[in-house]
Amino acid sequence: MTPDTAALVRQSWAELLPKRKQVCTRFYACLFERHPELRRLFKGDMERQANLFLTMINTAVSALDNPEPVVPLLRTVGARHADYGVEDADYDKFADALMQTFAEALGDTFTPEVSAAWQQVYAQLAETMQAGATERRH
Numbered sequence: 001m002t003p004d005t006a007a008l009v010r011q012s013w014a015e016l017l018p019k020r021k022q023v024c025t026r027f028y029a030c031l032f033e034r035h036p037e038l039r040r041l042f043k044g045d046m047e048r049q050a051n052l053f054l055t056m057i058n059t060a061v062s063a064l065d066n067p068e069p070v071v072p073l074l075r076t077v078g079a080r081h082a083d084y085g086v087e088d089a090d091y092d093k094f095a096d097a098l099m100q101t102f103a104e105a106l107g108d109t110f111t112p113e114v115s116a117a118w119q120q121v122y123a124q125l126a127e128t129m130q131a132g133a134t135e136r137r138h
């Protein structure tokens with residue numbers, strides 16, 4: 001992760017935070033529109049769920065310059081996702097819906113560079129969570 005990537009992600013996250021409620025609602029709507037088969041995995045209250053998801057992304061964004069301390073937490077959350085029935089392939093579906101939602105919310109400021117930076121950050125998050133899930137399955 002270059003300092004530029006981290007800066008682009010931090011800057012766009014700061015723009016998204018004031019709109020977090022709409023962003024979360026739109027994200028899950030977009031996810032279930034595109035991938036209705038995922039709906040059955042979510043059994044709890046969606047507003048609470050959206051908050052937990054957002055808090056986790058916020059933690060990861062805050063730790064971009066020094067991610068080591070949050071790795072164990074991400075692996076644990078990933079292991080829990082294996083228990084929820086989430087499969088590795090589902091992470092790409094999440095990425096699609098997340099990028100689509102960010103593009104809508106940010107408009108012109110969601111440049112190809114910002115998009116690429118988020119994809120890199122998301123890929124690292126997903127990889128760490130998937131590693132935790134793989135450990136749980138074995």
Ligand code: HEM
Pocket residue numbers: 038041042043044045049052053056057077080081084086087090091092094122125126129
């Ligand atoms: C970067 C990716 C992701 C992050 C940061 C994330 C974060 C979280 C967090 C913080 C929770 C709260 C419960 C807990 O900590 O165990 C949660 C729950 C959950 N997540 Fe994720 N998640 C991600 C990807 C996914 C994917 C790809 C799926 C697949 C559909 C998914 C499905 C779920 C489900 C089903 C729950 C439980 C909901 C319930 O209790 O009803 N998540 N997620």
